[in-house]
Amino acid sequence: MDYGRWREEAYRAWIEERSQLLAPSVRAALAELPAAEAAEWVTALERPGEPAAxxxxxWCLTPFPFRWRGASGLDWKWVKTSSLVLLAYPGPLSWDPVAMAAILPFAAMQTGAGWSPAVARLGPALGPVVYYGGIRQGLEPVVGGWLRHFGRQAARSGLEIVVEWAEAFGVLSAGEWAWPPWPEAAERYRSQLEFGVVPxxxxxxxxxxxxxxxxALAxxxxxxxxxxxxxxxxKAVLGWVVTQRWNATEAEEG
Amino acid sequence: MVLGEQELWERMDRRLEDRLVVTPLLSAKQVSGGSVDVRLGTEFIVLKRSARGPINPMTMSEGAADYQERVVLDVGQRMVLHPNQLVLGATLEFLQIPADLMAYVIGRSSWGRLGLIVATAIMVQPGYRGSLTLELANLGDTPIYLYPGTRIAQLVFHTVSSLTAGYAQQGKYSGPVGPEFSKLAQDPDWKNIQGLALPTDDE
Known part of the structure; x- marks a missing residue:
């Protein structure tokens, strides 16, 4: 047996052993990947997902019509298989909902869905989300658009560092999207966070x-x-998710 | 004096500094007849049988992973509580208790009749902020499913006759959003307790 085949078989046996507790759909996805890549995913998937992530x-992936499984890695990573999408996020940032909301622009870039879903859902939060999420490439038009629409308001709302970063992209490259307005609730939520209670x-x-x-958090x-x-x-996002599902069930029951 | 339904709502409308906060309230029916129902959250600390030794309350921070595991359920998932198993859960709700109020936590008897005992610190101090850690034990012989979102206990609020400095500024437990393990090891008495102890064979 040549070295390449011997190594492939060793990796496959290791993956098989380590992935026994994973869901069948995840194991099927791993089987589609080259052995070395699948082994990296197994290492990330063994750890429980981070709650905030x-x-x-x-919340971020609702507009997308695919199944996904998240994994705590060291950077953003995306693999699409026939059964589901494997998504790795930077684990060291996973406690921060602003950084983790970058899943949405990251998914938009990976799927070629364009920026509209991210603009519609994140609105003025898109700038701080990509800044704190550490996404740095392919952003020129949308960051330019964000800066043109929200630069002044952002600078007055504790986001000077994001504005400064966005200015490097230049507003000339700004694309056109239907940006939602700056939400009134942001200031109230920020006061509640600063006071030490769940918004x-x-x-x-x-x-x-x-x-x-x-x-507010950014x-x-x-x-x-x-x-x-x-x-x-x-905790506030968890409350929002539970409330949405609760209300949907009540509405179904009439 | 126990607060009635109307005053509970009125307290929730006050300015932030004086507000009674219980959030998220999924239904207005949770506030009824002088009490507020609280629900089970999604985060748990599961206590395991230790392979290495007993829990020493003086040094609990060492090797905690040997006897406890943090489990976070996705919304819609459930967890099994086996007979004689103890888990720490937390309320779904985050609370802020104003400085002139305190609350008693009462487990729902419907759960007790299934063998599920819900215990907690029983009294919530004036000024407390955070979720409540709940000790959940299955004293029955049959496993029980725990569903996040289930109404698990009731809070009964009382006024406090003289204002205190408030728990948030003094206590060890202010501000958690999930279950917290015992902080007994932080008690200032341990030095004195150690001074009382006689040498043992294993020291």
Missing amino acids: NLMAG HGSRGSSIRDVSALLL GIGAGAERKAAALLAQ
Whole structure:
């Protein structure tokens, strides 16, 4: 047996052994990949997914018609197989909902879906999301568009660092999209985060606007207080998800 | 004095500094008859049988992974609680208790009749902020499914006659959004307890 075949078989046996607890659809996806690549994915998939990343992935990937499985890696990575998409996100940033919302622009780039789904869902939060998510390539038109629409407001809302970063892209390359307006709720959510409570609506109801929450969290900056605020924001997103499903079930039952 | 439904709602409308926060409230029916129902969250700490030794409350931070595992369910998933198993859960809701209120936590008897005992710190201090850690134990002989979102306990709020400095500024447990393991090892008494102890064979 030549070395190449011997190595391939050793990798396949290792993958088979390590992936026994994974779902059948994930194992089927791994079987479609070259052995060395599948082995890397197995290593990432063995760890449980990060709660904030899973929550944000659920919110971000709703517009896309495919099944996915997230994995905590070191960088953004994407593989499409016949059964599902494997998506790796940077685990060290996974506690931060703003950084993890970059799953949406990342998916938009990978699928060739264009920027419209990300612009519609993230709106003014798109700038801070790509900045903190660490996505750096292929952004010129959309970052230019964000800067032209929201640069001034962002600079007044604690996002000076994002504006400065976006200015390097230049507004001349700005494309045209239907940007939603700057959400009024962002300031209220930011006050609640800074006060140390989970952002909420009237009388204990959940937040209504996840993108406003992301703007509020991004406005807190990158200091030590960001992590505490990010945990409160995660809880707010969880509340929003549960509330949406709860209301949908009640509506179905009439 | 126990707060009634109308006053509970009125407290939830106050300015942020004085507001009673219980969020997310999935249904207005959770506030009823002088109490607020709270639901089971998605995050758990599962206590396991240790392979290495007993829990020493003086040094609990060492080797905690040997006897506990953090489990986070996706919304819609469920977890099995086996007979004689103890898990720590947390309320889905995040609370802020104003400085002039305190709350008692009462487990729902419907769960107790299935063998599921819901215990917690029982009293929630004025000024507390965070989710509540719930100790869930199955004392029955049959496994029970735990579904996040289930109403698991009730909070009964009382007024406090003289204002205190507030738990958030003093306590060890302010601000968690998920279950927290015991912080007994941080108790200041341990130095004195160690001073009382006689030498043993294994030291």
